[in-house]
Structures are given as C-alpha cells and as structure tokens.
Amino acid sequence: MTSSNPNNGGEALVKSLEYEGVDVMFGLPGGAILPVYDPILDSSIRHVLVRHEQGAGHMAEGYAHATGKPGVCMVTSGPAATNVVTPLADAMLDSVPMVCITGQVPLAAIGTDAFQECDTTGITMAVTKHNFLVTDAQDIPRIIHEAFHIATTGRPGPVLVDIPKDIVDPTNPKSTMTWYDPDSIPMELPGYRPVMEGDPALIEEAAALIAQAERPVLYVGGGVLKARAAEPLLKLAELLQIPVVTTLMARGAFPDRHELCLGMPGMHGNYTAVTAMQKSDLLISLGARFDDRVTGKLDGFAPTAKIIHVDIDPAELGKVRHYNIGIQGDCKLVIEGLIEVTEKLGASAQADRSDWRSTVSGWQEKFPLVYENSLPGDKLKPQFVMEQLRDGNPHDTILCSGVGQHQMHASQFWKFDHPYTWINSGGLGTMGFSIPAAIGAKAGMPDRRVWAVDGDGNFQMTAQELVTATVEDIPIKVALFNNSYLGMVRQWQEMFYDERFSEVHLSDNVPDYVKWAEAMGAVGIRVESPEEVAPAIAKANEIDDRSVVVEFVTDARENVFPMVPTGKTNSELVVDPSQQHLIDGEASGGDAGNGAAS
Amino acid sequence: MNVSAISPRWHTIAATVENKPGVLARVAGLFSRRGFNIHSLAVAPTEDEKFSRITFTVDIEGTPLDQVVKQLDKLINVVDISELDPAESVERELMLVIVEVGEQRKELMEIVEDYRAYVLNEGDGKLMLSWSARPARLDELEARLRPFGIVDMQRTGRVALPSLGT
C-alpha cells in the first residue's frame, strides 16, 4: 500500500485508485505521467505493462465486461492519449465502465504546444461519458471518486482524468496536498442524477399491455447485462412464456439452450429471431437501443409491433423508434417490477400465446443455422471450427471476439448459457479488440478459461499484446480464423460490388502465425484439416502456463448467412442459399398482418 | 439576413450549467456532432456564480429537438435544462447598430423616437443606437433602419425567463 497519508498529488492519485478498489490496471508510462509511476511500485495495485496504449484501453474494457467492475488504464500525454481514443470510443458506444488516467504537460505549459502536449480533454470530449482536467492536487481524491462514480452508475461509460505533471510531481510545490477520505466530502456533481427506479404507474401499464399481447418478443440488449439483470429476466420470460432475442451485446443474458431463446436478431441474426420481431405485435425492449444493425431499414422494422422501451438512459427512449410505453430506469428494477405486477395479474390475465409459440418453433425447425461441410481438399469451414470450439470447451468459458465474419460466426454458433461469457466490440466494431480484451478478462477472472476468437486482419492489429500476456503471465487462448482475407469486407464486395475484390486480400503465406506466436512466447499450432480441429483445441486447453495461438486455415469463400443487406428491411433477409426456396414458401404462407407501425 | 424570429420553427432552450472552463465547448460540441446548428446563444453567470445560464435558439423540432435536449441533459455539467414555451416566457434581445445619417436625418430620428431606442454615440455622419426588445421587434427595427444604410450591427441573441404567475 502507498503511505497512509500521502501529502503529494502522485501518491494521492495511486491511493485514490486503491481507495476505489482497483486491483489491476493496464498502462504504459512516459514523461508526463512519470511521477505517478513511482508510487505504483509501493502500491497493492497490479500494473500490467502493455505494448501499445490501445491494448491498455481494450484490456480495461475486457476486464470490465468480465468482472462488472470498472476497468482502469493509465497512459502518458500526447501520443499515448491519442492511442487510447479508440478504446474510449469503443467503451462509449458499448457503455463499458472504464476510468482512463492520462498524463498532461505541467499546468503552465498547457496551451503552449509543449512537447507531447495535446488537448486530451478536447479530443476525448465526444468519446467519453465525462472527462476532467485536474488543476489542483488537492482535488485528486474527490475527482477520482467522481470519475468512478460517473463511470459505474446510470448508463455506464468511460471517464477520462487528465493530470498535469506538476500537480503529481513531489519535487514541485504545486503537488502539495493534504489527504482526505473522498467519501468524507460531498461530490461536486450537481448535474448528475441518474434515475434508477422505473415509474410504477408505467410499469403497471406495461404489464397490462404485455398481458394482452398475442405475439410478444422480449428484445434484450446489453443494458440487461450492465444492470446485472439476467436472473430476473429469466424469471420474467418463464413467467410470461415469451420468446427472447439477445442482441450482439446481450448474448448470454438469456441462456441460448433455453427453449424460449431465439438467439441473435439483426443483420446476421438467425431467421427465427429476425422474423419473430418482424411479425410481433409487441416488442418489449430491455436495455436495447434499436441499432440500425438490429432494425435494418427502419420504416420496415417490426411494422405491426407496439413498443415498450425500458432504458436507464432517457435519451434512448424514442430516439429511433416511437414507443407506446417508455420507462426510464434500471433494467433490473424495472424487470422486477414487471414480475411483481404480472404475478398479481395472475396467469389467467395473459393472452393465449400457444399459436405464437408454435409458429416460432416452426420457424426454428425450418430455418436452423446451416452450412455445407467441406469437401476433401477444401480449406476448413469456419462454422465447423466454431462448433468444434464450442463443443470442446465448458459452458462458462469466456469468449472474446474481434470484428468481422469470425465474430458473427462466433455469435451464431456458440451457445452462450451464462451472462458475461461473451465479450466483443458491438457498437464501434473495433478490429483488434479481441486479444487485449481477452487479456483484460483473464486478468480479472484468472480462474476462468478465456478464448479469443480472431480474424487474420484483426490479429495483425493488436497481436503484440500476446507479448504482454507472456511477460505478465496472463495466458489466453487464441482461435485465429485465417482466411487470408479481410473476410467481412470481401463478403460485401462479393455480394454488392459484383465480386470486384478491392484491397481485401491479405496474403496466403505471410505472416507465419505459428512462428509469430512462438516469437511472442506463446505456443503456435496450425490446423488445416477437419480431423485435426478437435485435437488441436484439446491440446490448447491442456496448456495452462502459456498463451496458445491455434491458427485455423479457413475457406475464404464462406460467407455469413443469414444476412439483411444494408438498406433492406428485415423481411428481405437472405438466408443460406440452401434454404432460400423455403423462404419463398413462407412469404405466401400465413402472415401475421402488416398494419402500419403504431 | 431575414431573421424570422417569430417563426414557430425556432425553439428557445434554457440550460443552467456549471460555471467551469470547457462547459460551453461541451454544449456546442454536442450540437455540432449531432449535426445541428445553433441559431443564437447567450451565456452569463446566474445569481449564483457557480452556475451559468445558457439560452439558445435552434431551428429544429420534434424528435431531433427532444434528442438535443435529452443529450444535453446527459452532459454532467448541465444541471438543468428546459425548453421555454414562448407563450409562457419573456424573451429579450439587445441590439447595437450603426446607421448612416445621410439626408434623411429627420425620418431616422422619428424612427428612433418611435421605438425609444437610445442614441449612444454620434459622429462621422453615423449614429450608434441601442435597443432591447422581443427578438421579433428587433427584426422590425432592423428592417426599418436598413434603407438608411446599416454600417455595422451586433445582436446578442435572445435571453429568456419563464413568465411570472399565470
């Protein structure tokens, strides 16, 4: 521990982090933040030294996703601060609680274009929930306390605290301060009052509207995970017998193996999840934000559905789609409220949904996720590898993902049965997210198995953090889907640009991923044939003292289906070519009506 | 510019914000990043110097207006925000304007009298006037002065407070 009563800003900063319960932080030092790195030597906080500040930011995010606690990263001024802009933006869009400390040039040098100066608070204003420039060492404990409070309450998000060097440098008189317990003084946040409780009258109205619904769907977003509401959600869904879709940010919030679970909706959602929303008469949106990747062309989205929209962020209510009932509040509290009112109404109050249930299960039977097995001599099918990976690991494995085809295949083919087992970059779609996020998750959950699913393009953006994993002894496993292409972009060029492939071919033979893995202190395994897949996964799982990179050489021709082409409505979902004839049959079949949106 | 301050498209929003460095940048930044134009903006400390009041007018309505208000409300430094209904608030704006005097001094002075504008300064064949009123009335005066030749003009943008009682 740092000294019990620090009298300078640098020690006070470290002690403040300890006070907030930080056990691990991710960072990389430099000139402006140097004085803070000295007291870190005496701190109880474990500091993980990264290879690039973007890695520090994504590790903090991975840590936060996995543990529910705020992730912390610390970097120096200028280029280091700009290097964390991407993870801040990522955390902003995915509502990840995170506190980022940046060094800054001394107060007197601010605004003079000093060495490694940049306007960090100005640059990060749009990608943080809030940011602070501290100008007085005495404010450090209070502002750090406020930063954690803002990051973790209401709709969580990233908060940045910019710290000029002189106020943390014990050789500078400006760093002098008298320590105080940050809880002993009031926070100075007169404009910050997150509302947690949903309006009981609206909750009653919502429960009544649900009771009448014949074709309801629970549309579950990442807010349910942030509210730690998976348990009450399960209870609500079972009580009402309403099918559940979980968005890309909510995978695992409701168990995939549950009979009410329809899986992921949206652009690469499965037929049943997408179509159930399209045909629904009531969407009960919990902590979701009607993202364009979920709705498709907006004016054709769920045209017959009334909307109950629950979100802790009032700005989300009605932002994209008009609601019939909008409830501002914490998802957990509102779901508990809905359960209470529904129980009071009694089972007899609920409309008959047996037709709806059988329609939905009919779709599930008719339109499972499919792919064609590889022929001898073909490269591996990514879907097959994903199924093998799923079947070779326990249900509580934490799966992190990069961005691209492999991400969609992972979300589609994995079975998420537990909350906080799926970590990905949904809103910003940040390539390079998976390896550092997996390291952060493993640092927070050392006893859990952590796999990073990655694409070859993604891997080349942040692979160097595997050096961090080795040196810091945070072993992760990487399933590298090497299709030699920026696959997702290739898919779009194939489908929408007449197969004119522009700048998407990476390389068929460089880099050598096995050698690269080994150079970073990890074990490298290359897998090229189907029968090697399961044994390689088993072998990787036996290695616990080092990271492992299993390179699966996969078929670049394989695309992600189903797919709603951009600009099309969700009713124009394109399924796997082998199922397309079934769709044509559906369209003429019993339709649930197509009245105007309410 | 034809400032149609009476157009129902204009909405007045009043925000109480913390009086701290960078707060105006946060507010203005939010507008630009969501693609909205601020028509006018007035900022000054309130009776409690810890807070400032920002009054701005925007030419948006419906969902975008609702979004801007809600997004602004999310800014940590914004303490309070509301839209001021013109029917239930008092709006004022101040204008300083320099006009050519020319041949028609008499006609010009009649207008000055009419509107009870103040003559702040005179010289070089020009008059500097000051007048404060409802923004629509400023538009009116501006239109009447234009034929004489407006050399320079500065309007403050409107400030507003809710009306007292009913």
Ligand SMILES: Cc1ncc(C[n+]2csc(CCOP(=O)(O)OP(=O)(O)O)c2C)c(N)n1
């Ligand atoms: C930082 C960043 N740059 C570009 C993109 C656009 N993009 C989305 S997916 C993708 C291809 C990813 O390629 P790879 O990692 O090989 O994954 P694959 O799709 O082949 O599975 C690209 C370039 C992005 N999402 N993020």
Ligand SMILES: [Mg+2]
């Ligand atoms: Mg690829």
